[in-house]
Structure formats: structure tokens, C-alpha cells
Amino acid sequence: MKVVITGGAGFLGQLLIRALCARGRLQDATGAERTIEQIVAIDQSHAARLFVDERVGYVVGDISQSALLMHVLGTDTDSLFHLAAVVSGAAEADFELGMRVNLDGTRALLDTCRTQRRPPMFVFASSVAVFGGELPQVVTDDTAATPQASYGVQKLVGELLVGEYGRKGYVDSRVVRLPTIVVRPGKPNAAASSFASGIIREPLAGEEAVCPVETETPLWLLSPTAAIEALLRAHELPRAQWQAVTGGRALNLPGLTVTVAQMIEALRAVGGDAAVSRIRVAPDPRIKAIVQSWASRFVTTRASQLGFRADPSFDEVVRTYAATHATTHTTIHTTPGTPT
């Protein structure tokens, strides 16, 4: 089978490609195990070090360009993971860019999918950012999405379009709303949520991190590993089961509700007081406004029915990150009662 991944040079894209190559096979919508022959990653630019495998090709380009998409998808694409997006802070700062990539890009992908030999599987990574404004204490599967920022609006429009193309039978649509993904390795990005990884990652690397929101701010989090598992599960669930539970709508994924203060304590458990001392809290009104408009408490009944799972604890998320990305600046602490 041929798999196309937008945003394939990004952090999640690279993790997904590694996971796909390691498995070598993927279940299709009929439940049949199929060998992955080809993976094509599209991205606006490429990271310095990309995962290399004979099955993987990389294409640089803008997903809003139909000609590029027709070239990349051909007519034989079986599965598409649509991860590419202009992130929240950048979409708010550059309206046209956000509209072009997040909205026109999704639309162009969907239209290109209609030219495939068979309707492809279309897994769309949407976001918790579709929720905003006056929200109930706890967001449920039936809570209305009311985004308050460009990124959330564009993701919600994307969800609706992917769902509609699914309803029409042009794609097999699977839309999942990702919590904030923490801990991302590498550099900060223009996402308003970038700090949530930064306040763990930078201190563990011996660097200072700025936290632009108050420490009592709650966030709704998922680890990169759990996010990749969720994308693969969304792909592999039989169509009938997916439809029966979701009705073809976007699925709120499980996650952990963690305050920044609790994140800092998890950092302390792994990196000690020295790591914590590298965090400086300096509220930024622009970032705060976006982050505070996001939902942080969910009951994800449908996702649980479909077997999606959150990380066991945020401490575990930090420990896993530190174990995989430890540097000389980090002394990893093990806490009593935590076998490592």
C-alpha cells in the first residue's frame, strides 16, 4: 500500500514514519493487513536530519497546490495522514498563511483524494483548539466546538470538510482531536502551546525556559508516543465500528489534565530542583489569551469505547522523554515507588 503523510518532515510526521516502517504493515478499512510498500512525506521544508528508509520519499511543497498533490498522490494512494498545519500562534499572526495551508490545503487534499482509484483512508489530526470561549466545566463528546482563534476555526472547518467528503464516500474519514502534545523535542515553535514542551525540555537540557502562563493554568496533554498510537488506531479501526461510535464526527482523544504547577513537579521528580530553577514564569497576554481559551477537562467516552488510551501519568511522560533525550545536563532522578 501507498501512504502519504503531510507534515511528514515535522516531529509527529517523523515519529509516524518511523512507526510505520517498524511495523511494515497496516490494517486497511476492511480489516485486512497490508504491506506498506511506499511512504511519501510532503512538507513545506525539511528538517536537517530526516529518517531514511528505502520505502520513504520526501517532497518539499505547499499542500494548497493541487498540481503538487496530484503528482504526489498519483491515483494509487491508499492512505493519507494529514498532519500538516500552520500552528496556532503563527495562524493568528499571519491570517492568510493559516487560511491557505490549514483550510485550502485540507480542501485541496480532499479534492485530490477524489481522483484516486479507490477512496483512500483519510486520517486528519485535528486539535483541542476547536474548543474555546465559554465552555462547560468538562467537555464531553457532545460539546459544541466554538473556536476563538484562527487555528481552531481552520481545524474545525477542516474537520467538517473531511467528514463531509467521508459522508459522500470520497474518502474513508477518521478525524481525531489531539490534545497538546508534550514533550516535543527540538526547538520551540510558533504554537501558543510551545511552552508546554519548553518548560520540560529546556530545563532538562540545562537551558532556561520561559512560561508565558500562570502556573495554575490547566492543560490537556498527550505524549508523542500516545499520539502516534492514536493515529494508527484511528486508521486501523474497522469502518463500521468507527461510524457506529463517532457517527462520522471528530473524536476527542483521551489525555491528561495537568496544571503547569503539576508539570513543574513532574520535572522536579526527574530533573531535580536545579531543573525547576531554570523555569521563569513571565505571563504573556497574547499567549495567555489563546491558551486560556482552550478546554482542559474532558470526558472522552467515545474514544474509550474505541480503545484509545491516555498516558498513565505526566510523571511517566517526563521520564520517558528524559530517558530518550537525556543530555549531560540532566541527572535523572528516580522517585521511590517508581521502578525504572
Added chain:
Amino acid sequence: MKVVITGGAGFLGQLLIRALCARGRLQDATGAERTIEQIVAIDQSHAARLFVDERVGYVVGDISQSALLMHVLGTDTDSLFHLAAVVSGAAEADFELGMRVNLDGTRALLDTCRTQRRPPMFVFASSVAVFGGELPQVVTDDTAATPQASYGVQKLVGELLVGEYGRKGYVDSRVVRLPTIVVRPGKPNAAASSFASGIIREPLAGEEAVCPVETETPLWLLSPTAAIEALLRAHELPRAQWQAVTGGRALNLPGLTVTVAQMIEALRAVGGDAAVSRIRVAPDPRIKAIVQSWASRFVTTRASQLGFRADPSFDEVVRTYAATHATTHTTIHTTPGTPT
């Protein structure tokens, strides 16, 4: 002031133009009364008999064409009423057409609004069709829109885009969700709801009407007169008040919940048994599926707070229609206790 009306040659568009010309003035977002100097109506085609007034100009064209919109809007448009749409049945039958007019058209209008001297007022006529699927018994202002057909998806995406351009300050956005408008004069159209006018209009004109849904089917209705009043009210409410109540979101308008059986009894009260005998109930699975996916019971708290009102009764709606459009085939009955 200069007012642009999309779908201006259509039934509601013509009623709106008449109303605007009769008033001659319109309140802007600051509450100032302004003289209407120019009205430009855009439509895909023109009715045989258009309302003529020296202030009104008509342009034939496709609202998804930016060049046309730039020509029509110029840079001095103060207000836009966006009524144009490919209706529900047609949008379902011709996916590309619905996407182009209902989605690309709305987007092109919004982008053209950004080139105006001042951000114009943007009144968008959305629809009850954004609700569908498994719905609560009664739809409230907080019920999630979950459209189950192309038209509803395209209207909902339009709502989100209009709201977003409003939030960014590119337009002053006012989105109202119209109930099914009954009684429309003239010919049946490709809307799945077309029969709802047809079963009143045709029998009163001495013609047979086919009802494609069971008589116990409930509908959520508003008269054309009340719809025009609602569009004007949406325009004239001060921005601060609109924002305080709606939060910039789409507003469910008030309406009447009426079953087809009750509609038929209202017809009997006005047109007698002879009129009712001209209705033939012949359920059509395609129409039924669309109509049954619509919501029919609402509590419209926000709209009431803003002074929007439904018609007093459906009998009154039919009487008003018959009085305005009576033909030789109609003997208008007056019911006891109903002064006429």
C-alpha cells in the same frame, strides 16, 4: 450608504430590496441612521419581473468569482446581506456546485470585504440545516451543529468563516440561522423543504401538491415577512449588544414548530376542504432523509433577548399569504374568532 445583496433576484432578496427601498434608511453598527443611496443585487440569473427602483442595480454572475465581486463591491460597500445559496436538494445532488457557491462564494465575499475602505456589515443568512443527526429533543443556543448533508455542512463552514472574519475585525459579522421559510410564492425549487410551501401554495392556486414526507413530520417555520424583519434587525442591532449576547456566534432565530398535519389544518381553515383535497402524500425516501435530519424544536433564548420574534401562529402565516397571493381558485375562509 451602499448595500450589496447576494441572491438579490431571489424571493427573499427581492423582499429585502423592497423593504430597504420602502424604509430608505438603515441603522449602521454605531446606531446612526443612514440614507440608503445604492443597492446592488448579485444573482446567478434574474427572475422575469424584478423590483425596479432608481437606487437598485442588478448584476448577473457567480459569487465565487473574485473579479466580479471586486467590481460589484468596489471599495465603498457599507453593508452586505449574503443570501445566495445553492439550496439543500441541489447541493446534495451536485457536490461541486454546492461547494463552489456555498463555500467558495462565501469565502470570496469575505475576502473582497477586506478590501473595503471600512469593514462592512456582513449579514449572513444561515439555516436550521446546520443541525442534523442525533439531536436532543429541543435544540438550544448551545447545541452543537452536526449537519448531515452538504448544504448544512457548507452553511456551517460559512458561519465559521463569517464569524472568524468578524473576530479579526475584517467585517462586522451577523449570522442568523433561518428556519424553513413558508409560504414562498412562485414555483417549487430544488430545496428539500420546497414542499413545505408547495402544500399551501399549490392547493390555494387550485393545483395539486405532492407532500414527500409523512404528515406527522414536524418542521421549524418562519414566514417571509418575519425573515426579512430578522435580517434587518440583525443588521441594526448595536455591535456591543450583538456581541454580548451571541459571543459572535450564529444565532438561532425564533420560529414555529408545526407538523405537516397542522399545516394542512391551517390550509383547511383558509382554503377549505377543496384546497386540502389537492394534497397528495407520497413519501420520497431521498427528501424524507434530508428533512428528518433537521431539527424542529428549539428554545431560542438569545434571539428573544435580542428582540427577534416568530410569527404569532401558522394560521396567521397562511392567511397573510392567501391575502397577498389570492387567486380565483381560492375561496378564503375566515374562522370564527379570527377578525379579518
